[in-house]
Structure formats: C-alpha cells, structure tokens
Amino acid sequence: MTTVAQVRQVVQPLLQRNPELALVGRLVVIKPVHHILRGIYIDRSLDPLLFVPTWAVIFLFEPSESFSYNWGQRLNDRSHGAWDVTNPATSSVICEAIERVALPLLRPIQTIDDFVAFISNERFRHTYLDLYQERRIFVDVARGDLSAAQALCAYFATDRAKRRYASGMEEEYDRITKTLCPLTAANDRTGLVR
Numbered sequence: 478m479t480t481v482a483q484v485r486q487v488v489q490p491l492l493q494r495n496p497e498l499a500l501v502g503r504l505v506v507i508k509p510v511h512h513i514l515r516g517i518y519i520d521r522s523l524d525p526l527l528f529v530p531t532w533a534v535i536f537l538f539e540p541s542e543s544f545s546y547n548w549g550q551r552l553n554d555r556s557h558g559a560w561d562v563t564n565p566a567t568s569s570v571i572c573e574a575i576e577r578v579a580l581p582l583l584r585p586i587q588t589i590d591d592f593v594a595f596i597s598n599e600r601f602r603h604t605y606l607d608l609y610q611e612r613r614i615f616v617d618v619a620r621g622d623l624s625a626a627q628a629l630c631a632y633f634a635t636d637r638a639k640r641r642y643a644s645g646m647e648e649e650y651d652r653i654t655k656t657l658c659p660l661t662a663a664n665d666r667t668g669l670v671r
Contacts, residue, residue, distance in 0.1 A: 479521045479527065483528075483562050484528070488505055489568075494576070495576070505518075505519065512537055513535070514537055515534045516583070526563055530571060534549065534596070538618075589616065593620070610632060626657075627662065
C-alpha cells in the first residue's frame, strides 16, 4: 500500500505551484477551509504500488468521522496506465490531472450556497443532497433556512422516517429528532449554532 510519504513526494510539485493547497496526511486541501472542505484524497489501493486519487467536496457543520466521496469522483489515469508509484511520470501526470480536472471544479465552491448548487441532481444523480434528508437538514440549518429545516423535522416525525432510520442509523435519527428539531421548532439560532 502506498504511504503518506509517497503521497507527499508525488504531490510536491502541485503544492509548490498552488500555494492555496495544503497536504494533510493523504488529503490535498484547498485553503481556506471554513464550512466547506474541498480536496483530493490520495488513497491507497490493495495493490501496494498504486494510488487512488479522488476529488470531493463535503460540509463540516455536521459531526463526521470520515471524508465522504458522496460528492466527488475518482481521477482516472488514461495516459500511462494506473497511478503507479514506481512510474517516474506519475507525479507530473497526477499533478496535471488534479490541476486540469479537480481544481477548476472545486475552487469556485466558496460558500454553502455554492456547495448546494454544485451537488445538484445534474452532477450527482445518485447522491445529490435531496436524497439525504439526514444531511439536508444540517445544510438548511447552516443556511439559516429554518422553514425548510422545520419541514424536514415534520418528515422525521413520521412513521416512515422512523422505520427508515431504525436499521443502523438510530443515533443519527435521535440526534436530529431529539436535539436539532426542538431547536429548529423554537427558532433557537444560538442553540443551532452550538
């Protein structure tokens, strides 16, 4: 499996040419980071010699333990084969692919509204935001759209929602229904920010 040191070496030219980028472990992040994280994750593969680069954008105003690929895509290498750490051209090709494909998509996403527009049904047909009410409610709260959040709270109070979240997502369902929805109903913006 590729190492963080190998990732650092491969993306060094990219970091030198783009001062708004930073490497955090395996993640190349576009700075500044506020509520939206835009980045390219250089993952390892089962093959110890291969990189698996994936660009993605996520929001940071909900507790999360991982970097989600829901709103992203792998960078494919059609020019010289796989992203092979032993190939001397890999560094220049991967850096060029990131600059040509990922950065032009990710750089314009500056605000929460930009994020919502970017993760549309047209771009992410199977993972657009409206398919995930448990994510959408956090976005609506962060945008200050409490009426939309209250409408989602009404959905979460239905038997259909209770059944949907009863298999493995109970903690998330409870966090929304027992914490977020009461604050939303009370229009408690300070509590919602907390």
